[in-house]
Structure formats: C-alpha cells, structure tokens
Amino acid sequence: MTPLPDGNPRVPEHINNPPQNALLEFGSLVAMVGLVMAALTLLLVLLAGFLAPHIPFRWEAAAVSDVPVSAPWPQADAALNQLADDLMASMDPPPAIPVQVRLIDMQIPNAFATLGGHVLITRGLLDSVTSENGLAMVLAHEIGHIQHRDPIAVLSRSAVIGLLWAAVTGGENFAMQTLFGQSGGLTALRFNRDMERRADQYALEMLAAHYGHVQGADEFFQAMVAHQSLADQDAGRWQALFQSHPLTRERIKALQQALPAQGEAERRPLPPALHKLTRPEGP
C-alpha cells in the first residue's frame, strides 16, 4: 500500500459548490417558465374563445337541463321572460338563442348569465332600478352575454387553463400556481372586460330597437355607485386592474356618451308583477 498522505486535502470550493447568483438564477427561471406559460395560456385562451361559440347550443343546454334554484315568484318570472322576449323580438333579425329568466331571492343587487341560456336576476336588483328601461338594460346586457356565448367561452377558457396548470405543476403545487397563475389570471380577466363592454354595447342597441331611445340605461349603475362605500370608490386603479367587470363609473361614462343624443324620453314603469316585489322606498 502507498504511504499515507500528510493530511486531508483542502476541498476546492468551486467544483462541488460552484459560486452562483441565486437571485439571478431565480429571476431567469421565472422569466423563462413564465414566458412559455404565458404564451401557452394565451394560445389556449384564444383557441377556446375561438372554438366556444361554435359549440352547438343544444349541447350546452343539454349539459345544464335546469337551473337548480327554486322559483319563489312565478308571476314575476313570467313578466321578466315576457320582457326578455319582447326585447329580443325587437332586434332584426331576432337573436337565435332562447333565453330563460328567473328571479332569485337575494338581496345583493346582481344579475348573472349562465350556461344553457339562463339569466338569473336577484330581487335586490329590482330595488336598484326605478323604471322598466333600467331593468331592460340589465336584462339586455345578460341576453348579450348569452347571444355572444360568453358563459361557455369563460367555462372552456378556465377549463383549458386549469388543465394546463395541472399538467405543468402536477396538479397540487400551490406555490407555482400562485406565482404564475396571477399573471395568467390578469389576461383572462382582461378578456372578460371585453365581453362586458361588448354586452353593454349589445344591450344599448337592443334598448334603442325596443324603446326607440336608451333613456334609463344607466339607472342600475348609478344606483351601484350611490351604494358603494367611500372606501370602495377610492380603491381606484387596483380595483380596475383586478375586477372582472369594467369599473362601474367607466361603464356609466360609456353609457352616457350614448345618452345625450337621445334627449329626454319617457321611461316606462316596472311591470306590476315586478313592481309588487320592490321595497317601498328603502333607505
């Protein structure tokens, strides 16, 4: 055997422990992965948005046979559906996709368009409008979403994004999803706001076709602004960035640009079946 060495060698630090800038490495990794993910997400979102409107409506309707909420006010539902039908009939040509409206018992003023051509209106919304025209604007807006196939587009989009993230992160990596999901979310929301603006535009055309003017179109949004707390109104830019809907005041401004040319025209009162349900002059 060879003679023993004098001592242990000094370990060269640069071979097994290469000097490195961890922050730089982290940054470049995030940038690299982020770019690829953003590109893939964008591609899939565009693809989903492009394909979704071509999914036959009867498939969508078959998937959601009925809205799973009770109908507490059948007469109000009938009045709402009558209004929706009248609005749609006034368009030339009338929209192809049938719409079903239902009033649900919620105090928060809101309206949703969901799969299968269903529109849900909350009872609270009836208190936020003073005329049939104001209600018709909200209804027409939701009808616009349905005619544009927005609900199925949003669903397909979130489905493909979810699949992509699950594939990349193994389905359960919270940190990765947070890191990249936020930026992906912003792009998705951006498209949602475009949908909102398009639906607003559609609703204005529908109102003009039905009433001959668009007076009262901003009723609901004005009520929203009035009810918003002071803090909410100051939230400003952050809100605009993260909210799925365009800022209420932004929408009012857009609506009011359509209003003045019409001058003052008469607004119709709410149909009796709906007027019954409004609260007598609340706070």
Next chain:
Amino acid sequence: MMLPYELIILLSLLLLGYVFGRLAERRHYRSIQAREDQYRQLLVLAERHLPPEYVTSHESRLVMGNVVVSVDYFKMMIATLRNLVGGSIGAFESLLDRARREAILRMQEQAAALGTGVVIFNVKLETCRVSGDASRGVGSVEVMAYGTALYPRSNAAR
C-alpha cells in the same frame, strides 16, 4: 375586489427563505472551513485495506457522524422551477456539499476523541430524504458518514 394575498404570502416566504437561508449557509461554510483546517491531520481515507503495520499496532472502531439539513423555501422554489426546464440545481448542490462535509467533520470529531495518531479508513457516505411528502412543503436531507477508525494500542485505555 381581489387582492393578490397569495402572491404576497408567497413573496414573503421567498424573501424569508432567501435571507435566512443565505445567512445560514454562509455561517455554516465558515464553520466548516475552520473545522476542516482543525482536523487537517486526522486522515480520512476511502481505502478498504488497512496497511499491514496498523493491523498489529492499532485497534479499530466504527466512527460515524450524521447531520440533517433543511432546504429553505427559496431553494425549494428554484428546484421546482429547475424541474420544469432541466439543468443542475446549484441550490441543492451546495446544500448537499455542506451536509456531506459536516457529516465527515462530526465523524472526525468522534475519532479525535480516541486520541492522537488516529486514521479513518473505508469512509462511506449515505444520503436520505427526511421529510415525508416532498411535493408539499420544504424537505430536508440527512447525510451520514461512517468509517473504521484505527488508533494506536497505547491509546486503548479509553
């Protein structure tokens, strides 16, 4: 209104991991280098066969040292990203480098207690992951070094 709370939590964890992980690593390396100098003369060899003269004049004993080191959140994040694109994970390389050298040092420390003129032969290293589910949370790693310490019979009183 939606604030990116999750993003804020994530960034805080990353910062925490980066700052404290870096501090701990630097301090550990300084300590490792100083102790390696201290034990420079306590030979550590991977040789399996003992020199003939040691067989008659020395006694043998198993010595070992083991250490468990935790990965910090920042290192784990870098590793997760690396898993996607490939390449060497430098953050883990330095972690394992520290763990191996620390384990050998602890083994040497144990051998040094046997007296002067000790040589450790047939040194081996074992590595194992300690935390259970590595896909969630921060993992840690155990490294054990062991070998046959030969010490002069005159020290045998111990």
